[in-house]
Amino acid sequence: GQQVMQIPQYQHVQEGEDFTTYCNSSTTLSNIQWYKQRPGGHPVFLIQLVKSGEVKKQKRLTFQFGEAKKNSSLHITATQTTDVGTYFCAGWGSNDYKLSFGAGTTVTVRA
Amino acid sequence: GAVVSQHPSRVICKSGTSVKIECRSLDFQATTMFWYRQFPKQSLMLMATSNEGSKATYEQGVEKDKFLINHASLTLSTLTVTSAHPEDSSFYICSARHAVSYEQYFGPGTRLTVT
Numbered sequence: 001g002q003q004v005m006q007i008p009q010y011q012h013v014q015e016g017e018d019f020t021t022y023c024n025s026s027t028t029l030s031n032i033q034w035y036k037q038r039p040g041g042h043p044v045f046l047i048q049l050v051k052s053g054e055v056k057k058q059k060r061l062t063f064q065f066g067e068a069k070k071n072s073s074l075h076i077t078a079t080q081t082t083d084v085g086t087y088f089c090a091g092w093g094s095n096d097y098k099l100s101f102g103a104g105t106t107v108t109v110r111a
Numbered sequence: 112g113a114v115v116s117q118h119p120s121r122v123i124c125k126s127g128t129s130v131k132i133e134c135r136s137l138d139f140q141a142t143t144m145f146w147y148r149q150f151p152k153q154s155l156m157l158m159a160t161s162n163e164g165s166k167a168t169y170e171q172g173v174e175k176d177k178f179l180i181n182h183a184s185l186t187l188s189t190l191t192v193t194s195a196h197p198e199d200s201s202f203y204i205c206s207a208r209h210a211v212s213y214e215q216y217f218g219p220g221t222r223l224t225v226t
Contacts, residue, residue: 043217098157099157101156
C-alpha cells in the first residue's frame with residue numbers, strides 16, 4: 001500500500017504567525033482527508049479533498065491537494081492557542097479504500 | 112451530523128478476561144467501519160476493516176482470534192479483545208465511513224487498561 005509521510009513532526013508557533021504542514025504520498029491518492037486531534041482526544045474530521053489541484057478553505061485553514069494527487073498541505077494563518085493539537089493527513093490509494101495516515105504534525109503555540 | 116459513538120470510553124480489566132467495545136454511527140449509515148489502535152504520541156495503526164454482513168479484514172500482524180470483530184448492522188460494529196493481557200493496554204478508536212460521501216469519522220476512543 002501507499003506510504004504517507006508528513007512533515008514537520010513538530011511545529012512550535014508564535015501566536016499570530018502562520019505555518020504549513022505537508023503531506024506526501026509514495027503513490028497517487030484517490031483522495032486525502034485531514035484530521036485534528038487534541039491532546040487526550042480523538043481525531044476530528046476537518047476536510048476531504050478529491051480533485052487534482054483542489055483548494056479548500058475553512059476560516060484560517062487552507063487545504064490544498066497537489067496536481068499529481070501525491071501531496072497535500074494545510075496552511076494555518078494567524079495561529080491561535082485553539083489550534084494546538086496534532087494534525088493528521090490520511091489518503092486512499094487508487095486500489096484500496098483504507099486510509100493510510102501520516103505520522104502527524106503536533107502543533108504547540110507560544111502566547 | 113456524522114457522529115460516531117464508542118462505548119465504553121474507559122475500561123480496566125484483569126488479565127485473561129475479555130472486553131467488548133461498541134462503535135455506532137448515530138446519524139448516518141456506514142457500510143464500512145475501521146478499528147485502530149493508537150499508542151501515546153503516535154499515529155493511528157489500522158487493525159482491521161469491518162464490513163457489514165461479512166467477515167472483517169485484518170491487517171498483517173493483527174491476530175483475528177484475539178481481536179474479534181462483528182459488524183452486525185449498518186450502524187454498529189463491535190471489537191472484542193479476548194483473553195486480554197497488559198500489552199493489549201492501549202487507546203482503541205473506531206471509525207465509520209459515510210456510505211455516500213466516503214468521509215471517515217472517528218469515535219471518541221476507548222482507553223483499555225489491562226492489569
